[in-house]
Amino acid sequence: DQQVKQNSPSLSVQEGRISILNCDYTNSMFDYFLWYKKYPAEGPTFLISISSIKDKNEDGRFTVFLNKSAKHLSLHIVPSQPGDSAVYFCAASGGTSYGKLTFGQGTILTVHP
Amino acid sequence: DGGITQSPKYLFRKEGQNVTLSCEQNLNHDAMYWYRQDPGQGLRLIYYSQIVNDFQKGDIAEGYSVSREKKESFPLTVTSAQKNPTAFYLCATAQRNTEAFFGQGTRLTVV
Numbered sequence: 001d002q003q004v005k006q007n008s009p010s011l012s013v014q015e016g017r018i019s020i021l022n023c024d025y026t027n028s029m030f031d032y033f034l035w036y037k038k039y040p041a042e043g044p045t046f047l048i049s050i051s052s053i054k055d056k057n058e059d060g061r062f063t064v065f066l067n068k069s070a071k072h073l074s075l076h077i078v079p080s081q082p083g084d085s086a087v088y089f090c091a092a093s094g095g096t097s098y099g100k101l102t103f104g105q106g107t108i109l110t111v112h113p
Numbered sequence: 114d115g116g117i118t119q120s121p122k123y124l125f126r127k128e129g130q131n132v133t134l135s136c137e138q139n140l141n142h143d144a145m146y147w148y149r150q151d152p153g154q155g156l157r158l159i160y161y162s163q164i165v166n167d168f169q170k171g172d173i174a175e176g177y178s179v180s181r182e183k184k185e186s187f188p189l190t191v192t193s194a195q196k197n198p199t200a201f202y203l204c205a206t207a208q209r210n211t212e213a214f215f216g217q218g219t220r221l222t223v224v
Contacts, residue, residue, distance in 0.1 A: 006155075041201070091156075097163065099144050099161065101158070
């Protein structure tokens, strides 16, 4: 049973425009959510996170929004750059063990120059 | 410099053999994790350890074994009981209330 879902396998965006990546979850015990960026044959790198007590967290070009009632979060990248092209994973955890993560399937983002 | 080292980067195994993947960290993190990634899928948790000499099964532990004799090291053994071992294996570490950091991964192929 897929507790974290990223329903869009891929997203294509023009450079300078906004990229919006979406993620849905089903487990109400999740209280911390993270986004990771991953290149092929490399480990994921942490991008941004949000606690369930917040509904928005911003870090430079990256903003994560959390809608607890809908069990939905999204990652906004503005403006998008070609270097942002990668696979983006949404992940969730419960409690304080932030390494014990449940991942979505990933979304391949391609930013065209 | 601090980080997580996984070795080897590529590993080939004959059917019926056990192989051990290495994961070493110098971040002084208490917790260590092993994940597996298959093509087109997210990462799935195999085993994790929050303190030395203790570890717990994750979602897909069957066919795998681990040990945690030192804080810095968390090796993963893929046994012959693992039916589909070909995958990309990732080791991660975390400290309480911090995000997980990942190594560069080991790609295991059964030949």
